[in-house]
Amino acid sequence: MYVCGPTVYGPPHLGHGRFSLVFDVLRRYLRWSGFEVDYVSNITDIDDKIIQRAAEEGRSWEEIAQRCERVWYRAMDAIGVERPTRDPHATDYVEQMVEFIERLVERGAAYVAPDGVYFRPSVVADYGLLARQSIDSLRAGARVGVDEAKESPIDFALWKLAKPGEPSWPSPWGAGRPGWHTECVVRSRDLLGDCFDLHAGGQDLAFPHHENERAQAVADGADFAELWVHNGFVEVGGEKMSKSLGNFTNLLDLLDAHDPRAYRMLCLQSHYRSPIDVDSTSIGNAEAALARLDAVARRVRDHVADLPDPDPETIASFAERMDDDLDTPGAMAIVFKSVTRINSLLDAGSDLVALPLISALLSMMRAVGLVLDVDGSELPxxxxxxxxxxxxxxxxxxxxxxxxxxxxxxxxxxxxxxxxxxxxxxxx
Ligand SMILES: [Zn+2]
Known part of the structure; x- marks a missing residue:
């Protein structure tokens, strides 16, 4: 699977946390189900926003990118997101991107303009597949920036010529840097091949980013991703979270104030395609749910060294929910049902009967990446x-x-x- 990773120019926000958690759960669940998972997620380490940040801070863009990448991985470690199998960096792929763009120009899928090289989506028969719109309606809705020299408003930049003082790499069209949509298509095909299983990212990436990745691959004769998976937005007070709305919330602040597992629990209790509201109430509810799990884990800690096979019925119902488009709220209901049963069996002194259920509970926790806190008191x-x-x-x-x-x-x-x-x- 290929998961569109971060552009490293600032601290990770809640939206970053959500896609990382959703696809970490998917990755762990696939592995739990017996699949071998190669998880590739990129780091975009050159971009307009990085350049702008560097100018604001009077530092080099490399320094900004490296520092923000360290912060990114520290936050991911804190929320228990496994590191990618491979994390290609944009700047390691510039030469391959230039070769790729040259090929698209030769094929007539791209053209050279005064400010760079652009792609022509009109060469792709089913352009608009991921946007679920026709190319004509996309064209009607597109706007052209004043400084762009495009043939059509839906054309997008593959190569941007550098303005004075900007970082740049050599190319047949002049010094410049690659466009973001080109980075992902070149890296994913290099590491996973021309046809791979899953391409994932936030819902806001479906169009134009993923549409444009796919268009380039198709124009180059590749099948590209078999399946696309997009997670829903994070809302703060019912509005989509974004910097432009001014309700931007830093993931690091959440980690300072709450149990670092709480955000994973909140994501698990919501369907991945639904929007989630992150506020003190929803995070507080997630922490209460964790306390219930921790409490049962503490009650059974003497039994965990020698557990039988997991209760097959519980595991089957859990897997049935997860296999149905990753229905994690349904799967968590199975988890909490087993917690209730374990508690009543232990209350009745029927520890032996509870053992297969305890085994199932721990297995389900592994599948979703929740680590229970068995130390300390049984109670918060x-x-x-x-x-x-x-x-x-x-x-x-x-x-x-x-x-x-x-x-x-x-x-x-x-x-x-x-x-x-x-x-x-x-x-x-
Ligand atoms: Zn991408």
């Missing part, structure tokens, strides 16, 4: 604190306060029991 700190506060209230015969604290715990999904040692709390 705030729950322990509430239980202690209730014991103090009871000792002081403040029954109203004690009842209010019990209600608070019950409302958060905990079972509260009185015992000789005081308040006992366990997951419901």
């Amino acid at each position: 700190d705030e729950v322990v604190a509430l239980a202690r506060e209730r014991d103090e209230a009871r000792a002081a015969k403040d029954w109203t306060r004690a009842d209010a604290l019990r209600d608070e715990l019950v409302a958060a999904g905990w079972v509260v029991e009185d015992s000789a040692d005081g308040t006992r709390v366990r997951p419901g």
Whole structure:
């Protein structure tokens, strides 16, 4: 699979986090299902935005790109996204891109203009496939920038001639740099071949980026990707998250304030094609779901060294949901159903009966890349604190306060029991 990676000019935002998590889950699930996965994801290390950032900071574009790449991988490590099998960099592919563009010009699919080389989508019979629009309606909706010398508004740049002071590489048309759509098509075909299984990215990349990658490959005689998969937007307060809307939210800020697994849980509880809303409520709900999983993992930690095969029925229902267009919300419902069953079996002292279910739970966690926290108390700190506060209230015969604290715990999904040692709390 080829996943369109980041342009490294700033810290990763929540949209970056989402596509990385969605395709990390897909990758892990495919491997769990028995596939061998070659995961290629690029780093765009030269681009207008990098050049602009470098000018603003008075540093070289290389320094900006290298620094932002380090920040990118640190954030990906923190949210548990596995490193790609290979991560081709745009600047390592410039020569191959120039050769490719030359071939497209020879074939009549591209032409040389005063400011660079452009591609003619009209040579591709089914252009508009990914946009789900005809070439005529795309042409009618396109706008031409004032400084562009294109034949048609839908033509796109393969090579941009450098303005004075800009980084550049030599080419038959003059010094310049490659267009973004060309980077991905050259790198994916070089590393995965002319026909590969999956091409993935955010929904905003379907058009024009993926359409234009595919158009170049088709014009060059390649079949290109068999399947395309696009994840939905991240919304903040119901609006698409983007820098231009001013609601841009940094992934690093989220990691500072919350359990780094919470964003993966939130993505798992939403379908990958649906928009998700990231706010304190949705992240808080994800953390509560994690606490339930951690609590059961702590209850069963003495059993994990010697587990039988996973319960086949649970695994089959989980796989059925995941195989249906990666229905992770459905799959997580199976996970939580098994948590409830494990807890009631353990409560009843039927540990042996619970073992295949525990084994299934751990297997499902591996499939989606969730690592459960088995250390420490079985209960989250705030729950322990509430239980202690209730014991103090009871000792002081403040029954109203004690009842209010019990209600608070019950409302958060905990079972509260009185015992000789005081308040006992366990997951419901
Ligand atoms: Zn791409």
